[in-house]
Structures are given as C-alpha cells and as structure tokens.
C-alpha cells in the first residue's frame with residue numbers, strides 16, 4: 001500500500017508522519033509537494049500538521065487553494081482514505097471535504113499535551129483496530145482546535161456516526177467534545193490529536209499506530225484477495 005504525505009509551505013509534522021508510515025507501519029510512503037497535479041499512484045493521502053502558509057487569514061484557508069487540493073478532492077471522491085491531522089484537519093474543513101470549522105482554543109493559548117480520547121466509532125477504515133468506546137492517549141498541539149458547526153450539522157454528524165473521536169477532558173472548547181470526524185462516506189477523517197506522535201512506546205505511547213494499521217487492514221480487505 002502506498003501513502004502520500006502532502007507537504008505545504010509551513011507543514012512541520014510531515015517528517016513524523018513519514019516516519020510513522022515507513023518505519024513503524026512498514027508501508028511505502030512518499031512526500032508530495034503541494035503543487036503536485038496527480039495523486040493517482042497513491043492508495044491513501046495524508047495531510048500532516050503544521051502552520052501552512054503561516055496560518056494567515058485562518059488556519060488552512062490558503063492551503064486549501066494549493067493545486068494538490070483538486071487531487072485530494074478527486075482521491076476523496078474515488079473513495080481513497082484521506083486523513084488530515086491538526087493543520088491537515090483544518091485544511092480539509094476549509095476545502096469543504098468535512099463539515100464545520102475551527103475557532104481559536106477557548107483559552108486563547110496554544111496547547112501541547114497528551115490527551116485521552118474516546119473511540120466513538122470503531123466501524124471506520126481509520127478506527128477498525130480499536131475497541132468501540134476504547135480510551136486512547138494521543139498528543140494534541142494546536143492553537144485553533146475548537147471545532148464548531150451548526151445544530152443541524154451536529155445532528156447529522158451524530159445520526160451518521162461521523163464522530164470518530166471525542167475528548168474525555170475537553171482541552172479546547174470543541175463542540176460536543178469533538179476531536180475527530182469523518183465525512184458521510186467514512187473515507188475522509190480529520191482529527192486534531194496527532195496519531196503520528198504516538199506510534200512507539202519510546203514516544204510515550206503507541207495508541208496512534210492502530211489508526212494507521214486500521215487503514216492498511218481496510219485497504220487489504222478491499223483490494224487483496226485472501227487478505
């Protein structure tokens with residue numbers, strides 16, 4: 001399985017993401033600069049965290065116009081797994097691939113610490129290796145992670161099981177304790193916590209690795225005979 005790590009000017013979690021896939025997961029991975037115009041050779045698309053275009057205007061608001069985003073939309077429409085972490089989540093929101101938006105953390109401060117998440121839906125291609133309701137530890141590091149959407153959207157997210165993760169102790173004021181959501185089809189996931197920073201006990205925990213293993217498992221079941 002071949003992963004793309006999309007790199008924007010200002011991305012800073014791309015190397016951790018690459019390491020997670022290559023060294024911890026053991027799958028093929030390439031960096032793809034944000035002006036790329038073809039992602040056909042990749043099976044899964046990863047948008048890493050960082051400060052794309054310096055977080056000017058709003059986080060993700062400029063990156064969503066990068067040429068590669070047309071290809072990310074195409075990949076999402078084709079049903080490929082698309083994962084956006086932190087700034088990657090912010091870009092997916094700005095691109096309209098996920099509903100809602102981000103506001104500054106309620107505290108107006110940048111937060112950087114491990115947080116406990118609850119797996120709200122383990123029936124997705126990103127979460128199938130977790131138990132339903134399992135508590136996992138994944139670090140957060142953001143200034144703008146206060147997820148918001150209108151009531152109708154929240155009702156839809158709940159009705160369609162699109163809330164993948166919630167915070168056990170909400171660190172940023174996010175609506176309904178939301179830490180990560182999927183699109184309706186379930187193949188696009190955005191989350192503020194950083195699974196790529198929790199892929200080895202040496203890093204303080206390996207709960208994030210299961211997310212990447214889930215993607216591979218779902219992909220093999222769909223594409224490999226006798227998986």
Ligand SMILES: NC(=O)CC[C@H](N)C(=O)O
Pocket residue numbers: 013048049050051052055059085086087088141142143144145
């Ligand atoms: N680690 C990150 O991706 C940071 C995200 C974003 N720039 C913020 O501070 O909200």
